[in-house]
Amino acid sequence: MKSKTEIVEVHLGERSYRIEIGASLWPQIPQYLGEHFKPGRLLVISDQTVSGLYADQLSEALAGTGWQISFHAMEAGEQHKTVATVARLWDEILSSGCDRKSVVVALGGGVPGDTAGFVAATLLRGLAFVQIPTTLLAMVDSSVGGKTGVDMPQGKNLVGAFHQPSHVMISLDTLDTLPQREFLAGMAEVIKYGVIHDPGLFEFIEINLSRILAHDHEACIRMICRCCEIKAEVVSQDEHESGLREILNFGHTVGHAIESALTYQGILHGEAVAIGMMVETRLAVVKGLCDDSLSERLGDLLLKTGLPIGLPDISPDNLWTRMLADKKSRAGHIRMVLPKSLGQVETFDDIMLTEFEQACLLSR
Numbered sequence: 001m002k003s004k005t006e007i008v009e010v011h012l013g014e015r016s017y018r019i020e021i022g023a024s025l026w027p028q029i030p031q032y033l034g035e036h037f038k039p040g041r042l043l044v045i046s047d048q049t050v051s052g053l054y055a056d057q058l059s060e061a062l063a064g065t066g067w068q069i070s071f072h073a074m075e076a077g078e079q080h081k082t083v084a085t086v087a088r089l090w091d092e093i094l095s096s097g098c099d100r101k102s103v104v105v106a107l108g109g110g111v112p113g114d115t116a117g118f119v120a121a122t123l124l125r126g127l128a129f130v131q132i133p134t135t136l137l138a139m140v141d142s143s144v145g146g147k148t149g150v151d152m153p154q155g156k157n158l159v160g161a162f163h164q165p166s167h168v169m170i171s172l173d174t175l176d177t178l179p180q181r182e183f184l185a186g187m188a189e190v191i192k193y194g195v196i197h198d199p200g201l202f203e204f205i206e207i208n209l210s211r212i213l214a215h216d217h218e219a220c221i222r223m224i225c226r227c228c229e230i231k232a233e234v235v236s237q238d239e240h241e242s243g244l245r246e247i248l249n250f251g252h253t254v255g256h257a258i259e260s261a262l263t264y265q266g267i268l269h270g271e272a273v274a275i276g277m278m279v280e281t282r283l284a285v286v287k288g289l290c291d292d293s294l295s296e297r298l299g300d301l302l303l304k305t306g307l308p309i310g311l312p313d314i315s316p317d318n319l320w321t322r323m324l325a326d327k328k329s330r331a332g333h334i335r336m337v338l339p340k341s342l343g344q345v346e347t348f349d350d351i352m353l354t355e356f357e358q359a360c361l362l363s364r
């Protein structure tokens with residue numbers, strides 16, 4: 001049976017756009033582009049891995065449509081999400097030719113997505129761009145919401161701009177080549193949406209886990225669609241992260257501290273978020289905000305998914321210092337999004353080191 005294409009609208013006034021989710025959407029790209037733009041230059045920014053896998057598919061889909069395509073591949077990996085890569089892409093694209101009507105396509109995971117988005121935001125003071133995410137993380141998180149940017153030696157994502165895409169196209173067939181470890185890391189973000197906003201989604205994952213892990217198109221479309229709806233709703237209400245958007249950080253305050261303590265080696269972002277969600281949920285239990293059954297249920301699902309939940313050998317002090325240095329901390333207080341029940345979270349800035357130590361102890 002052919003699964004149908006789902007559409008999620010991101011309502012942002014004149015910057016509104018659509019997310020289309022389907023089993024294989026390549027043949028429809030000319031139609032999407034035609035709805036928004038006149039054929040001109042199409043600047044496809046990708047990483048070398050994804051470009052090797054999908055550049056031909058994109059070229060074929062656009063053959064004979066009048067679009068003049070150029071491919072610009074960066075090296076794969078977070079270490080290349082830098083100003084140096086952006087400068088090289090600016091140079092390459094300006095040399096090969098572009099104008100205000102050129103359209104950037106971000107093809108790949110969050111790394112080329114964030115980088116391409118920033119190139120689009122800055123080149124000729126802003127070009128339109130289309131996201132074609134190819135990792136689960138990018139499908140449910142980074143391709144939606146308009147945060148673009150690169151890392152600095154001082155920290156991740158410190159230079160960037162808000163620049164919304166004109167369209168997001170999620171073609172599930174790209175997940176077939178994605179290493180399963182990367183897929184599972186994306187599942188941590190999916191499970192996060194269930195905890196922060198949607199008990200129904202959490203339950204859907206519990207019930208359909210084996211189908212999801214086998215990339216069953218119908219189950220994955222439903223799951224990804226729901227995540228995009230939640231992200232779209234949150235972003236529509238708080239485009240520039242002055243309030244509500246903060247809830248998306250559940251699991252990330254501790255997760256980022258873990259990644260930083262491990263110098264980003266040997267652990268994927270989603271894996272750190274899985275552990276972060278566990279520690280933060282246990283902290284909520286320690287603070288008396290929620291019942292122990294929530295941390296048990298979450299731990300159970302993360303484990304069954306194949307994600308790590310045990311805190312690596314890093315001292316609570318070490319994590320605490322890193323959390324205090326986080327750009328989201330304010331006036332010496334660590335801000336953390338903690339669950340009160342499944343689907344309901346709240347931001348707290350009254351967390352005490354002793355409580356955090358206790359939560360870490362429970363998470364070993």
Ligand SMILES: NC(=O)c1ccc[n+]([C@@H]2O[C@H](COP(=O)([O-])OP(=O)(O)OC[C@H]3O[C@@H](n4cnc5c(N)ncnc54)[C@H](O)[C@@H]3O)[C@@H](O)[C@H]2O)c1
Nearest residue numbers: 049076109110111112134135137138141142147174177178
């Ligand atoms: N802008 C945002 O709102 C936002 C939100 C969350 C995360 N992010 C950013 O996203 C980045 C992480 O994204 P990611 O996890 O997608 O990493 P990534 O883009 O590095 O992709 C992970 C790996 O998978 C490979 N890959 C991608 N798609 C593939 C496919 N279909 N088949 C085979 N291999 C494939 C890539 O080459 C890479 O090696 C981080 O830089 C993070 O800061 C941004």
Ligand SMILES: [Zn+2]
Nearest residue numbers: 189252269273
């Ligand atoms: Zn994340």
